[in-house]
Amino acid sequence: MEECLKPDDSAELHQSSEYRCSCGAKVRLPEGGEGNCGRCGRFLALRGLNAIQTVSFCADVGSGTSFHIDDGPDRSGQELGHFRLLSKLGYGGMGAVYRALDESLQRFVAVKVMRASELDSDYSAKYVTRLLDEAVSQARLNHPNVVTVYYVGRDGEEPFFAMELLPGPTLGMLIKDGPLHFDDVIRYASQVVSALSHASKHGLVHGDIKPGNLILAEDGILKLSDFGLAKTEQTSPSTGISGTLSYMAPELAGKGEPSDQSDMYSLGVTLFELTFGKRPYAIAGTTLREQLKSHRGVQVEFPEKWPKSVPIQWRDLLSRLMSKDPAERYPNYDMLERDLRALAPVGVTDAGLLVRSVAFAIDLSFWGIWLALLMLPAMFEAEISEFIRGFQAPGDSRLSYYLGVLQSRLALAGIFAPLVPALASWVEWRGWRTFGRYLFQLRIVDAHGLRLGRRKRFFRSIMRYATLWGASFWISATALGFDNLAVLLAPVDEIVLLVNTLPALGPKRKSMHDRLVGSHVVLDTEAVKQRAA
Known part of the structure; x- marks a missing residue:
């Protein structure tokens, strides 16, 4: 209203x-x-x-006001041009929406009849002109996620426009039964952002994003409706703003102008409500002034116990959208769309045990070769010495001396053995694809099918290459001459390998490091499709 x-x-x-x-x-x-x-x-x-x-x-009413308004007269049965109003679908302070018949094309449409103000006032003329301009602006938006406007006209001094009739329901109706599934929230969010991005490119800001203005059409397509509060650079009023208080960006309660960032704030509140079944804050106060003051200072309240069905990264995205400072929100819709795509859930189907095992063996073998190269000079010191003496000329010890020095230096190369598992773990932490995963088109995801967070990637990489870490410490101890320590470390790599891999034979078919971190090794279906193409 x-x-x-x-x-x-x-x-x-x-x-x-x-x-x-x-x-x-x-x-x-x-x-x-x-x-x-x-x-x-x-x-x-x-x-x-x-x-x-x-x-x-607006600019002409005191600040202590809050309000409620009753419905206007029912105009069902009347005609507006070639539109016959059949039944009232809803109403608000701006007007009423009717199910109507377009008698020229014999199709059912929704007709929104806007209420006009005093006809003898300058405000009324500007008001009607603005409504018509904004309806025309919406009509120019040819986008699958925007309600299509078919006709814009007047009935006397009351503007009206006809738009496509959608079966619904609105998302506001759906969340009365509880929060939506996260898969649906992401899917709807992507469609709304696509519509807002398209509108933004045409210089149009919606101004009233909320679940009640998001209508479901056929096949799960979401439509953004009610651009009646939309603003363009030409029609944005300098004396007032419009919106729904619980979804309104805080800067609009002052002197701020509607913008893409104010729409993003409203979208953030909407997505929060769709995800958790409630709005992110409660606005206190009995008068409008008190409520506006409360709104500007209230903080977002996320659930204390985070739902397992929702990735934790969703909190960061919502927090950014609902930032009190417009500059801290997304600078454009392209960046928001990118982050939404990154959070889009992917079906999690673990790759087969044999495929994962072979990929793991390939990765261990690759890094194991580098460990072996560092270990060989120390392990075969006697054989290398005998080989060097074969090149020594009678009576000439210089070659033998220099080769011996080189051999002793190479024998100490084992000290740097821990650098190999460190490099392997760093590659995993960066999220780069290893040789094994590349050969079998595998990727690592969390329970939602999303990329693992940096912390989880770090711990998983350390645990996955625990065998390499054990072997590298043994090589270093051997190179330094710590024989007793080397004896103690000798069986560590085999023990760690067994502890890590034996759980994969259990019902879940997951190795220890995947169980502890909650990660999944899945087929990279997108990469497979690209290769097939």
């Missing part, structure tokens, strides 16, 4: 507030009281602002 109110922290609270009814008449009501419009008789109650109502803050 939309009415005209003025947020002004500097204004004093009044015992009564001047209110502009949607019919255009000015009404003064006591703060917290109620009454009827003298012109149209519409009931007005200045009570606590409903968190899902749409309001418009």
Whole structure:
């Protein structure tokens, strides 16, 4: 619902507030009281602002106001041009929506009839012009996730426009039964962002994103509706803004102008509600001024116990969207779309045990070759010495001396053996594909099919190459001449290998490092498709 109110922290609270009814008449009501419009008789109650109502803050009404408004007259059966209004679908402060028949094309449409203000006021003319301009702006948006506007016109001084009739429901209706599945939330979010990105490229800001304005069409397609509050660079008013308080960006409650970033804030609140079944904060206060002040200072409250079905990275994305500072939100929709794609859940089907085992063996063998090269000079010192003496000329010891020095230096190369598993772990931590995973087109994901976080990748890489770590420490101890320590370390790599791999023979068919970290080794289906193409 939309009415005209003025947020002004500097204004004093009044015992009564001047209110502009949607019919255009000015009404003064006591703060917290109620009454009827003298012109149209519409009931007005200045009570606590409903968190899902749409309001418009204008320049001519006191700041102590909050409101409620009744429905207008039912115009079912009337004709607007070649549209016959059949039944009322809903209403708000801006007008009512009807199911109608387009008699020229014999198809059913939705017709939104907008309420006009006082006809003799300059405000009314600008108001009607703005509504028509914004309807035309929406009509230019040819996008599968935007409700299509078919016709824009007037009935006397009341603007109306016809748009596609959608079966629904809205997402606002769906979440009455509880939060949506995260797969659906991501899918809907991607569609909304695609629509907003398209609108942004045409210089259009929606201004009232909320679950009630997101309508489901056929085949799970989501449509963004109600651009009646949208703003363009040409029509954005300098004296007021519109929106729904619980979803409105905090800067709009002051002197901020609608922008892509303010739409992102509303989207963040909407996605939070779709994910958790509730809004991210509670707005306190009984008057509009108190509610606006509360809204600017309230903090987002995430669930204390994070749902297992939702990746933790989702928290970071929502936090960025709902940042109080517009500069901390996404600078454009392209970056937001990128992050949404990265969080899109992927079906998790573990690759076969044989494939994973062979890939693991290939990776161990690759890095094991480097360990062997560092270990050989120390292990075969006697054989190398005998081989060098074969090149020594009678009576000439210089060659033997220099080759002996070289051999002793090479024998100490084993000291650097731990660098091999360190490099292997670093490659895993970076998320790069190893030889084994490349050959079998495998990738590492979490339970949601998303890339592992940096911390989990670090611990998984250390545990996966624990065998290499054990062998490298034994080689270093041998190279340094710590024979007793080398004896103790000798069986460590075999023991670690058994502990790590034996759990893969269990019911879950997962190695120890995957069990502890919660990771999955899956087929990279996208890479397979690309190779097949």
